[in-house]
Amino acid sequence: MSQTSSFKSGYASIVGRPNVGKSTLLNRLVAQKVAATSNRPQTTRNKITGVLHLPDAQIILVDTPGIHSSKRALNEMMVQASLSTYADVDLILVLIDAVEGFRDEDEFVLKSMQHTTAPKILVINKIDLVEKPKLLSLIAEAHDKSVFKEIIPVSALKDDGMEPLKELIIGYLPEGPEYFPKDMITDCTESFLLAEIIREKVLSLTRLEVPHSVAVVVGGMEEQDNGVVRIDATLYTEKASQKKILIGQGGSMLKSIGRIARIEIEKRLGAKVYLKIFVKVKSNWRDQKQAIKEFVYPYDSL
Ligand SMILES: Nc1nc2c(ncn2[C@@H]2O[C@H](COP(=O)(O)OP(=O)(O)OP(=O)(O)O)[C@@H](O)[C@H]2O)c(=O)[nH]1
Ligand SMILES: [Mg+2]
Known part of the structure; x- marks a missing residue:
């Protein structure tokens, strides 16, 4: 047998x-x-x-x-x-x-x-x-x-x-099939994963109420003729004062966030990256369902 x-x-x-x-x-x-x-x-x-x-x-x-x-x-x-x-x-x-x-x-x-x-x-x-x-x-x-x-x-x-x-x-698992192909580690979209890398850097570099006020949305991602991948991301925050902190003296904070995020993203993509980060204010977005859906749950069915 x-x-x-x-x-x-x-x-x-x-x-x-x-x-x-x-x-x-x-x-x-x-x-x-x-x-x-x-x-x-x-x-x-x-x-x-x-x-x-x-x-x-x-x-x-x-x-x-x-x-x-x-x-x-x-x-x-x-x-x-x-x-x-x-x-x-x-x-x-x-x-x-x-x-x-x-x-x-x-x-x-x-x-x-x-x-x-x-x-x-x-x-x-x-x-x-x-x-x-x-x-x-x-x-x-x-x-x-x-x-x-x-x-x-x-x-x-x-x-x-x-x-x-x-x-x-x-x-504790039942007998069952392979639901995901062997090379698939996550079903998150690439833009979500990149946005989370950037947000993680915001969390590590900012303090007090700033980190939690930030949402990151990755808009465009495009390979340019020279092989560099251009990524556009927007940081949404709730107040002008928070935006000021995120940009920093002479743009120093944004530069630091961009630099450490870019290094990790380049490792992930295996390519040179030009990361362009914008900062925008959306007042009290964390209290507004529509904004939350747009910034945090664009791919999730809620
Ligand atoms: N010393 C130690 N620190 C750990 C360990 N696991 C996680 N941490 C630290 O704990 C902190 C929180 O880790 P996360 O994995 O972000 O925790 P989480 O439960 O996902 O947190 P939320 O997403 O906020 O709910 C980080 O600073 C980690 O490095 C561990 O086994 N030992
Ligand atoms: Mg967690």
Whole structure:
């Protein structure tokens, strides 16, 4: 009798409160930079798919915006994007930060999924920052919640625990086909990925209320006769004062953002890039559904 080995495939969403390392984990698991990361909460605004191709399985991961409570239209739409994954996935990876443990915000996340049927794996991230006894007591606390099918400590940043995590995930996936071709790591559009690279640089170089006020839209992308790819991007911000900061003294801030974004984009495209960035003000765009849809969710059906 010949033995047929079964191929497994399915969807796992990565959820948790802001800043616990969801996007870092996605990038680590698919071994490519797909999602923007930063040390500021509320970095991710969209559902971002990353596909992990293994010999006997395909894991489709969905990174999500950090779940939090806020009355702002943008924040509500971000959280809605996260919650909308619950019904569509085979598995939910719930991330917490090992240093912070279970905070009220994490309890809020758990509450948001109390009526979902998908199995939940608790991923305790950032274990590179805690001592063993603290980790053990956190694991015990997690067990007592009786919510998780599995509990696994990892460090997404230091690449620790990734193989066991993949094995755990596969264990919860059904038999299924390869949904994505082998060379496809994400279904995000190129302009979205480029816009996120630029926004990530804005997040890393600006402070206070500026980073969160910015949306990036990549308009044109065109290869010129000399082989250089010209990319036009617009930074939208909410106030003239924020625009001033984004441009900086004599254009210095915009130059820095453009330079570090261009270096990463050139690496990604494997081509020389001329990146032209415009800055515009759209008052209170984060409170306006139409502007949010245009700037943040142009490709998503909401
Ligand atoms: N020390 C340490 N830092 C980590 C680890 N994983 C992520 N980080 C850092 O935590 C910060 C937040 O990481 P992100 O991946 O952007 O977090 P997120 O959960 O996607 O955040 P939101 O998109 O805002 O919800 C970044 O500064 C990361 O470098 C880890 O395992 N160890
Ligand atoms: Mg994120």
